[in-house]
Amino acid sequence: MKSYLKKSLVLILFGFILHILFISYFHVGMLWVFDRETGANDSVNTVLLHTDTATSDTRGLKRPSSDVMYSICTYDVKYKPLIITTPIPDSYWSISFYSKNTDNYVTLNDLDIENKYLKVYLVGINSQPKKVSNGTVVVSPSDTGYILIRMFVGNGENLQQLKDFQESLSCIEYNDI
Amino acid sequence: MIIIRKYIIYALLIIGIAVAFTYLSVPIYKNIVFVKNDIWSSVPSLGDPKRSIYTRAYVATYGLFALSKPESVYFSADHDISEDSLDGSLCYILSGNDIQSASVSPRWWSLTVYDDDGYLVESSEKQYSYNSENIIYNSTGNFEVYLADRPTGNIQNWIKTPTDGLFSVVLRVYQPGEEFFSNLKRVDLPIIEKVDC
Numbered sequence: 001m002k003s004y005l006k007k008s009l010v011l012i013l014f015g016f017i018l019h020i021l022f023i024s025y026f027h028v029g030m031l032w033v034f035d036r037e038t039g040a041n042d043s044v045n046t047v048l049l050h051t052d053t054a055t056s057d058t059r060g061l062k063r064p065s066s067d068v069m070y071s072i073c074t075y076d077v078k079y080k081p082l083i084i085t086t087p088i089p090d091s092y093w094s095i096s097f098y099s100k101n102t103d104n105y106v107t108l109n110d111l112d113i114e115n116k117y118l119k120v121y122l123v124g125i126n127s128q129p130k131k132v133s134n135g136t137v138v139v140s141p142s143d144t145g146y147i148l149i150r151m152f153v154g155n156g157e158n159l160q161q162l163k164d165f166q167e168s169l170s171c172i173e174y175n176d177i
Numbered sequence: 178m179i180i181i182r183k184y185i186i187y188a189l190l191i192i193g194i195a196v197a198f199t200y201l202s203v204p205i206y207k208n209i210v211f212v213k214n215d216i217w218s219s220v221p222s223l224g225d226p227k228r229s230i231y232t233r234a235y236v237a238t239y240g241l242f243a244l245s246k247p248e249s250v251y252f253s254a255d256h257d258i259s260e261d262s263l264d265g266s267l268c269y270i271l272s273g274n275d276i277q278s279a280s281v282s283p284r285w286w287s288l289t290v291y292d293d294d295g296y297l298v299e300s301s302e303k304q305y306s307y308n309s310e311n312i313i314y315n316s317t318g319n320f321e322v323y324l325a326d327r328p329t330g331n332i333q334n335w336i337k338t339p340t341d342g343l344f345s346v347v348l349r350v351y352q353p354g355e356e357f358f359s360n361l362k363r364v365d366l367p368i369i370e371k372v373d374c
Contacts, residue, residue: 018195019199024234027236029237056296062294063349103233152285
């Protein structure tokens with residue numbers, strides 16, 4: 001009887017550990033699907049994609065917003081920082097930084113940016129640049145991750161202007177290190 | 178052979194127990210973490226790096242790249258004020274006060290309808306949502322949105338719902354301010370009620 005109880009407790013313990021592992025790494029599987037559908041693995045340290053507002057054909061991300069235009073950069077700052085530049089519109093705009101486990105560790109919006117022009121140095125723990133000028137430094141807690149830019153389309157009157165802002169986005173490696 | 182079979186049975190039992198824990202954890206998680214406000218439920222800071230592994234898994238399931246406080250808060254409703262699931266074969270009116278004119282003043286907000294799989298509902302009008310700038314307010318400054326699979330002549334704001342199956346509505350509120358975040362349970366949000374089609 002004792003042996004049966006002991007075995008049951010061990011099985012429950014292992015089951016609980018497996019459950020915790022599944023929950024802990026569930027996002028890895030979802031990111032794998034996202035990377036595969038967007039081609040993120042082949043487009044590191046560059047602009048991965050710009051989107052129009054989401055439609056019923058939009059896949060890859062669940063519950064997309066149809067009131068926002070997105071731009072996505074993927075990054076790897078293990079050896080070199082990334083420099084992100086773009087002019088920003090007068091309407092709501094934000095840039096959000098996500099570590100490789102999808103944590104949103106920094107968000108800047110249009111009210112945080114002076115002169116309507118964004119210049120961010122995204123650095124890794126071991127890839128700090130010698131000098132930076134006229135920009136904001138953001139430290140990524142992981143070597144890899146994602147950058148998501150959101151632009152509110154409002155009543156849709158300035159869609160073309162917002163697309164022009166999208167096209168001006170640059171995510172490139174910073175070589176002065 | 179008998180030993181291998183024994184270990185296979187143990188492995189299957191462990192997987193079964195893990196599935197049971199996962200299945201049981203969903204309602205427990207929702208009861209503990211979700212903030213309820215009438216028909217709406219919300220997790221206050223979905224993208225926060227200090228979130229639990231359960232919140233991270235929840236976000237991965239329903240949105241992947243969520244924002245955190247103070248940038249945005251997301252509310253989700255999958256039932257009406259009678260606590261019945263939102264059903265695409267029925268018709269509803271979502272009505273509320275202008276969220277921006279309340280005591281709190283978010284930067285902007287939007288209401289979006291999703292099908293049971295979390296995707297936008299196919300619509301020839303491509304009107305999947307309304308936001309604080311494109312919604313049509315009535316003379317008192319409030320708004321109504323008709324949620325059904327076909328429009329009605331009475332209400333100008335219409336979002337198509339799936340012809341069959343369940344659906345949900347997500348309310349996004351951007352830069353709502355600290356007061357809004359500290360009153361998530363009490364802040365004045367729209368209601369959804371069934372109407373005759």
